[in-house]
Amino acid sequence: MTLMTAAVVRDPDRGFELEQVRLDAPRADEVLVRLVATGICHTDLGVARGTSSPRVLGHEGAGVVERVGSAVDGVKPGDKVILSFACCGECDKCLGGTPAHCRHFIPLNMAGARHDGSLTLNGEAGEPIAGSFFGQSSFAQYALTSPRNLVPVPQDTPEELLRILGPLGCGIQTGAGAVLNSLRVRAGSSMVITGAGSVGLSALLAGLAAGCTTVAVADLNPDRLALARELGATATVNVSDADALDQLRAATGGGADYAVETSGAAAAVRLAVDALDVGGVAGLVGLGRPGAEIVLDHATVGFGRSIVGIVEGDSVPQTLIPALLRLHLAGRFPFDRLVTLYPFDQFQQAVEDSISGTTIKAVVVL
Known part of the structure; x- marks a missing residue:
């Protein structure tokens, strides 16, 4: 022993x-x-x-x-x-x-x-x-x-x-994998991220590396929103603002192609889904407590928006982690x-x- x-x-x-x-x-x-x-x-x-x-x-x-x-x-x-x-x-x-x-x-x-x-x-x-x-x-x-x-x-x-x-x-792999593996974001697309912790900011970095041209980050913490801007976010929104949803829609030209929700808060899930454009996809990474429920606008989802649950960024660690390390060494992550x-x-x-x-x-x- x-x-x-x-x-x-x-x-x-x-x-x-x-x-x-x-x-x-x-x-x-x-x-x-x-x-x-x-x-x-x-x-x-x-x-x-x-x-x-x-x-x-x-x-x-x-x-x-x-x-x-x-x-x-x-x-x-x-x-x-x-x-x-x-x-x-x-x-x-x-x-x-x-x-x-x-x-x-x-x-x-x-x-x-x-x-x-x-x-x-x-x-x-x-x-x-x-x-x-x-x-x-x-x-x-x-x-x-x-x-x-x-x-x-x-x-x-x-x-x-x-x-x-x-x-x-784990944490960085989860955020990056959500973008690269689960959502497979397209170059030139737009994305909303709710939660600017390590998972959300890793999703931001991965989105930029994948060629997203618009990434809006929402959080309560002004310091983290400031860091998101330094890292390349094209817009940041404080979720305590009464018009947070309107700001996200405006920042993404009427709605995002993708959303990554990392906080697990029911209100943030609703915000992420509502910020999608028609045909958009929201990846739910953060988890609420067992038994926690979320409420969505049926009409919003029913017009072609999709929701997917994500665990560990749907990653094969032996493949994704070396790729992220190479991106880091190249100055892109x-x-x-x-x-x-x-x-x-x-x-x-x-x-x-x-x-x-x-x-x-x-x-x-x-």
Whole structure:
């Protein structure tokens, strides 16, 4: 077993606390990764708020392969990698090229244990700790994962770049994939984005890289709207304005070809759909609470507008992430503008800044 430091959440009111924990040795089909850095996603924070037992979360890790099991092919010790979501690799969805729709996505990513129910983590006193979050639990010095979670990056990637790559495994991949994979936006088209967090701003960057000529971003936070303009948004709208919908329609010439909704708020969903032109498509990325309902104008949708739900940007991480990295290195996808680095001993500060909106994408350096 590996003794390591991890950010453990035991009680939502106490937040994340750095503790010594024990991580299993890799099985034949597993990989041990020494983490260099990991992003903090609002999915981590939402799960932490509802936890009732000790957990190690984290699912935007980047690091170096430390050990591999005897049955592992394709990666070796010393390889630099990004960690993404878990999938079984065997169901019809995985074999059909849509691993984000894996039949076992929920248990593999959210159950806190391996697929066979065994735990990978214990506390110093031997008490069980839920791990395997998104098949990695990367709020720690090491992660035990599957080769299917891993996206190798070039071996000459400098560590200062590797530090910021973890969010490509989820949040940034989700926003960019929604535009490039799910909606397949056309060059010369128009798009509305509701929510200017890391997912929404990644969608903005991907839309511009794909050739969208009009991108309007809507949010409540003036600082984030200002950053959206710096990154290339052709218009920004504060959703608190009484005429926000009219502003979005005006900015897109009467309505957008595409909309990406990233907040999960019912009012934002309605705004995104209502801002579409006839024939437009809205991609819903943000999720409300289970059971949450949305209300739409039937006539608006009935005149040819479409709505699609999006998970993980409908991405095959091993294909999309290297493409995004190439765009970044070419200066066409500056996602580093979204990232703020924190040392590991300031983990809770990074969490609080993420919740307050002070930081768009917090990345903790291990």
